[in-house]
Amino acid sequence: MLGEPFWYNVMSMRPRMLSKYRYSLILLRELVVTEFKLRYQGSVLGYLWSLLRPLFLFVILYFVFVHFLKVGSDIPHWPVALLAGIVLWNFFTEVTNNGLTAIVNRGDVIRKINFPKYVIILASTISAFINLLLNFVVLAVLMAVSGVNPSISGLLSPLYIMEIFLLALGLAFILSTVFVKLRDVNYIWEIILQALFYASAIIYPISLVAASSPFIAKIMLFNPVTQAIQDIRHGLIDPQNTTLYGETHSILLSLIPIAVTLGIFIIGVIVFKVRSPHFAEDI
Amino acid sequence: MDGATNDIAVSVKNVAKDFLLPHEKNNSIKSSIVNVFKRKDRRIEVQHALKDISFDIKKGEFFGIVGRNGSGKSTLLKILSEIYQPTKGSVRTYGKVVPFIELGVGFNPELTGRENVYLNGAMLGFSKKQIDVMYNDIVEFAELEEFMDQKLKNYSSGMQVRLAFSVATQAKAEVLIIDEVLAVGDAAFQRKCYEYFKSLRETNITTIFVTHDMSAVEDFCTRAIMIRDGNIVASGTPKDVANEYTRANFVAKNEQKDETGYELGLNDRVPYFKVKPSGKKTIMPGEDMVFDIEYEIKDDTPVNVKISIRDTIRGVDILQNGAKALHKAGRNRLSYTFPTAELNNMELIVSAVLDEEGTNKRIAHTNDNNSGRVIIDAGDTANLGIINRGHELHGYWNGWHDI
Numbered sequence: 001m002l003g004e005p006f007w008y009n010v011m012s013m014r015p016r017m018l019s020k021y022r023y024s025l026i027l028l029r030e031l032v033v034t035e036f037k038l039r040y041q042g043s044v045l046g047y048l049w050s051l052l053r054p055l056f057l058f059v060i061l062y063f064v065f066v067h068f069l070k071v072g073s074d075i076p077h078w079p080v081a082l083l084a085g086i087v088l089w090n091f092f093t094e095v096t097n098n099g100l101t102a103i104v105n106r107g108d109v110i111r112k113i114n115f116p117k118y119v120i121i122l123a124s125t126i127s128a129f130i131n132l133l134l135n136f137v138v139l140a141v142l143m144a145v146s147g148v149n150p151s152i153s154g155l156l157s158p159l160y161i162m163e164i165f166l167l168a169l170g171l172a173f174i175l176s177t178v179f180v181k182l183r184d185v186n187y188i189w190e191i192i193l194q195a196l197f198y199a200s201a202i203i204y205p206i207s208l209v210a211a212s213s214p215f216i217a218k219i220m221l222f223n224p225v226t227q228a229i230q231d232i233r234h235g236l237i238d239p240q241n242t243t244l245y246g247e248t249h250s251i252l253l254s255l256i257p258i259a260v261t262l263g264i265f266i267i268g269v270i271v272f273k274v275r276s277p278h279f280a281e282d283i
Numbered sequence: 284m285d286g287a288t289n290d291i292a293v294s295v296k297n298v299a300k301d302f303l304l305p306h307e308k309n310n311s312i313k314s315s316i317v318n319v320f321k322r323k324d325r326r327i328e329v330q331h332a333l334k335d336i337s338f339d340i341k342k343g344e345f346f347g348i349v350g351r352n353g354s355g356k357s358t359l360l361k362i363l364s365e366i367y368q369p370t371k372g373s374v375r376t377y378g379k380v381v382p383f384i385e386l387g388v389g390f391n392p393e394l395t396g397r398e399n400v401y402l403n404g405a406m407l408g409f410s411k412k413q414i415d416v417m418y419n420d421i422v423e424f425a426e427l428e429e430f431m432d433q434k435l436k437n438y439s440s441g442m443q444v445r446l447a448f449s450v451a452t453q454a455k456a457e458v459l460i461i462d463e464v465l466a467v468g469d470a471a472f473q474r475k476c477y478e479y480f481k482s483l484r485e486t487n488i489t490t491i492f493v494t495h496d497m498s499a500v501e502d503f504c505t506r507a508i509m510i511r512d513g514n515i516v517a518s519g520t521p522k523d524v525a526n527e528y529t530r531a532n533f534v535a536k537n538e539q540k541d542e543t544g545y546e547l548g549l550n551d552r553v554p555y556f557k558v559k560p561s562g563k564k565t566i567m568p569g570e571d572m573v574f575d576i577e578y579e580i581k582d583d584t585p586v587n588v589k590i591s592i593r594d595t596i597r598g599v600d601i602l603q604n605g606a607k608a609l610h611k612a613g614r615n616r617l618s619y620t621f622p623t624a625e626l627n628n629m630e631l632i633v634s635a636v637l638d639e640e641g642t643n644k645r646i647a648h649t650n651d652n653n654s655g656r657v658i659i660d661a662g663d664t665a666n667l668g669i670i671n672r673g674h675e676l677h678g679y680w681n682g683w684h685d686i
Contacts, residue, residue, distance in 0.1 A: 037394065182312060
């Protein structure tokens, strides 16, 4: 006999019903920690890459677009605005790309145990968000060095970041659900992202478009990604960055991208909620 | 205590589970568009894994589920663990269910043993604090004290299983679903696992135990059911169910059925394949041996029917690979005639195979039961095997037709 095995003690404790959300939180925390531990595994510079990657990308784009092509010379501190755009765009692509494959990649676990699947998507989104915060460190340094002109509306920046967060998360919910059944989505999304990148006025100022067609520039600003990035640039870097409100002077119209974002997020949550009980069979 | 044991822990009502098996999975846009246009060709097979399952498990019971592979047992387990949704019916569980179906869920080879304990613990619903408390017990039970800071990929598979099992034993479940695969590792660790299973009987944890091992059922369980082809075919005391299982298994073995539920050599595509003498089963030398080859095939793939005739007394092949190309779905019958002029005193077994034309992939074969047997016996007049090997042995096909 083993004597009194230790599990008697554990099990004689009144088993507490784990509340649904407590379980999700425990899992979320552990998945985010794991993802972060594994992100730069085996690399010498490790987390430093979170800072170096956007920096190098910025240097390249700066030389190509600012130095040689002379884009954005009309906007003060354009290089800083460029970096802000790149950093936010990278966050958007990271969330949607990682989210897209997240459910399928975790297929082995999903087939073995029942747990709230949204935690997987949320964990990869939060992990990307932490990366974004690290990127902001680089951005803050550059802002300080180049002496930007922030305005009072800069205080709204966290809200716009939240907007991008929700938009990307909602899209990740939709994409991951569709990807379980239809593996083409991977490539389709890659193309859409590519198009969206050039349509979102990230590497060129929107004034460049406005110069030839003010109407198209206005339409472009209804894209939630553009609107949020432009508002952040306007508030934190220089008021000369065009915003949707600045162009339309209508609060109602300015709310359209936010409504689109919330709509996509809600659709994403519903689609995911309806389909996730069947993931184990469909993967 | 008595009052509590009357309560229901798990209630399964009329549960059915169908799986749709499309012949080609629509995993890309192209294939789904193509399939929209040729809807007629799109065959979706419905597999009824579970047909109509109902049972209740009382709190504190040690409930056994037995059944052969492919009986629907694993599907039931996944439905009880809420990994799969039932097509019909409902499952209600009262209290926290911990499925012990697979060990080490979420284990990551790139993390250390310690990190994996926390990760796997989180999958089972334990916070970091809770694991801090039980960490030493887990490591001690796994007997891996010196290895906890090494990466999991450097563990042997036995070590990984031990670690996973140790974490799992900590799960504060009210309903525990255990797959027998858990009793793993070396003999000493297996004993430990069985001690743990046994100890569960003393607690008021409801345990669902799935196994092939009838002695384990009789040792641990208070009640059991047996599943076959998606239905409950026996239910009652562990002894009764174990006896029924052994009996059914014995019958099944005699039928030479394998895990898929088909006889050896047969499958979904070719569910029927038989060679039988159409004339006399004992013939005189010189008489023609005639036999029919019947098979059923589900698709139109061109196939070659090949036969071989073997003398079982001497272990000599008389004829090999008399082939005939065919491509027709459905039930087919061929007739084959073989002159036995040169043969005597033999016990012939005629077996057949179906090979895919071109690829030569074997689709089916006739097993001992499905092959035809003919005896050539001239009586006392001669006892030689092959009388005259002057010319080659040939048979001839007499055509084929549907039946």
